[in-house]
Amino acid sequence: MAFFNKNSKSFIKLILIIYFLQITALNGQLRVGFYSERCHNAESIVSTVVKEASQREPRMPAMLLRLHFHDCFVQGCDGSILIDNVKEAERNAFGHEGLGGFAEIQKAKTQLETQCPAVVSCADIVALAARDAVVLAGGAFYEVETGRRDGRVSDLSFAEKMPDVDDSIEVLKQKFKTKGFTEKDLVILSGAHTIGTTACFFMPKRLHNFTGKSDADPSINPKFLPELRSKCPKNGDVNVRISLDNLSEKKFDDQIMHNIKNGFAVIASDARLYDDNITRAVVNSYLQTEISDLNTSSSFEKDFGLAMVKLGRLEVKTGLLGEIRKISEFSHGTSQN
Structure with a gap:
């Protein structure tokens, strides 16, 4: 009986070790x-x-x-x-x-x-x-x-719950909140639009039928509206690409925040960030110029890096979950951005 008990304890100990290792693997950390x-x-x-x-x-x-x-x-x-x-x-x-x-x-x-x-x-x-x-x-x-x-x-x-270019600020906030993001995260990650382009495909409602009365989004600066409409005319080519940031399309900086405040945001979802008290305050926090030694661009870039790390942790699979694919499994198509 003593022999049985000794071996039983060893066996149970081995099982517990294996179980612990499995749990550790399943809950692997980035x-x-x-x-x-x-x-x-x-x-x-x-x-x-x-x-x-x-x-x-x-x-x-x-x-x-x-x-x-x-x-x-x-x-x-x-x-x-x-x-x-x-x-x-x-x-x-x-x-x-x-x-x-x-x-x-x-x-x-x-x-x-x-x-x-x-x-x-x-x-x-x-x-x-x-x-x-x-x-x-x-x-x-x-x-x-x-x-x-x-x-x-x-x-x-x-x-289906991806943020949409024509979402209201309330909907955008809720979609980000569902993923564990704050209003500040919403603003910062939207700041990725400081580089790249969009297509006229995403512009018709904002430029030509905002409230269903053949009107434009009133948040667009009157000086900017003619330019946008000329690039994306009503019933025009929806595949035409336009800069998300006219002043520094290829440079990662905080210019997008200035654009949002001054009515020069290109897509509607960026403009909506100025419709809400909280997100507006975040945008304005990167535009403070009265403090001479404040480098707002550097501040935005630092916060963007932190937000990207947070994004990169979203619902990840680690340890024994998922797999390591040998190929990315895609088919060739048209790349646009």
């Missing part, structure tokens, strides 16, 4: 330098791909930044936005119209698979590429936590 031992040059490979792509296509930084946001906002940062081998893929949702950068993610993945097979997730590549895109556009460097695993599910219906 951390900076996750690939430092198993694939030490993972980040440099992604950085090189992003740099080369940006030299060929000036809009690439904005594309990759937007891709990361759209991936994370639907099912978390799990690379599901890349999947396109199912009938109703998530990436085909209306809210994802015009996404680009897929080929660049695949190129980085291919190189990483050659050097470190089945180690680096597509989700982490997307997150790293977004950071490198910000830096290339002149924004501040921020450390990217890695260790995400890739999701296996892609469903168009999951993207």
